[in-house]
Amino acid sequence: MAFGDEFVRLNYPWVLFLVLVVFLRSGDCYSRKVSLEYNPGLNDSLHSSLNVNLLHIRAVGHNDTIHYIWSTLGTPTVLVVHTSVSDSQLHVDWQKLLNENQSEAIKIEPADRVLYSTAILFTKVFEYDDVKNTANVTMADKIFPPYNLADFTWEDVNATLNHTTLTAEFSGRNVSAAGLFKNGSISFKVSAFETTGRDAVLPRLLHNANSSKMEFVVDGVVPRGNYSRFMLEMVIVEKKANHRVMKSIHSIDDEYTPSIFEMAELVAVPQNSSAFHSFVQWKVVAYHSSKYMREDSIPCADHELQVINQTFPSNSIAGAYFSETLDNCNIASINISFGIAEGDYYKDHNFLSWSIMIGCGNPLEDTFSILVICIMAVGLGTPVLLLILGCVVVRILRKGKYSDYGPIN
Missing domain, CATH: 1.20.5 (Single alpha-helices involved in coiled-coils or other helix-helix interfaces)
Structure with a gap:
């Protein structure tokens, strides 16, 4: 003791x-109070037997609300709307949304309390034959016709809703290439969060109440080449008062994602301001196994953010929300490719998973855990204390050694 x-x-x-x-x-x-709502206000008589998937995630704070609207109507899209009141509501005009005239089919009201809105569209999945095994799409021997995700048939997302874990899964197949998708699919797994935490599996992304996670999965799809790799295209829509900036954040800490020291961030920056309105964030790593082990990791690379001059696909919920203000929007695209030179091909595992965090406000920052801080404190503190104690002891011994001498007159 x-x-x-x-x-x-x-x-x-x-x-x-x-x-x-x-x-x-x-x-x-x-923390926020989060709820999941499937096809709010849809009358079954308005649509055919085809699945209509619209998932509304409503995250209510003390005095604000974040709405995440995910849908595979047309191009798979997530619409993110942040309001300054805790009672804002989503209104969907299904008659318009399910017909060609989608203008203003989706609204968040009261409209004058909307602080910020953006849309992220997952438009295409590219497949290329990497015979030289460079993991560089520009050096590919062949680039196959891309999978246009707007043409996919999507399963009923309502069957996957989990109101306890706040998760859902959009799983689709290309019916025009049924043979390639007989036992495979391309999926978007969505998660919402009520408070701060971290995923239990790699890459163990940090989340908080202002964020939502998306996991992109290619599982069991038959590759069209012997040396196939994949690349995902994303399109981002912003009001012209904001612009997107790509950032790379490096760290000396790989505690949560071993051997990965870089985080990529696509942030929305208002004009004449250093603050951020929203972010898309990911570790520069993907996985070729559903076990998500360190040995299953492969790098992912982001390609240059490109400004798009033409209009984005109108057949999406982004078009239904931004239609009246499309001329006042900035539209950009970015491609994310997966694989490493001299590494395994997709056919070696028939699985690919990549996770991102989407949220409002400042991007999340990884910090050292309590355990690491304790080790560092003890490791750095103990030598310093020993040095101080050593100096004190030496000073005492010296004082004692010369204390018998009297003053020299």
């Missing part, structure tokens, strides 16, 4: 520091 008391006394500054760190790290406990 005496030894423990002595240790605490000697390390008191470091113990106090650790207590302060734990207190500060526990401060991010902001």
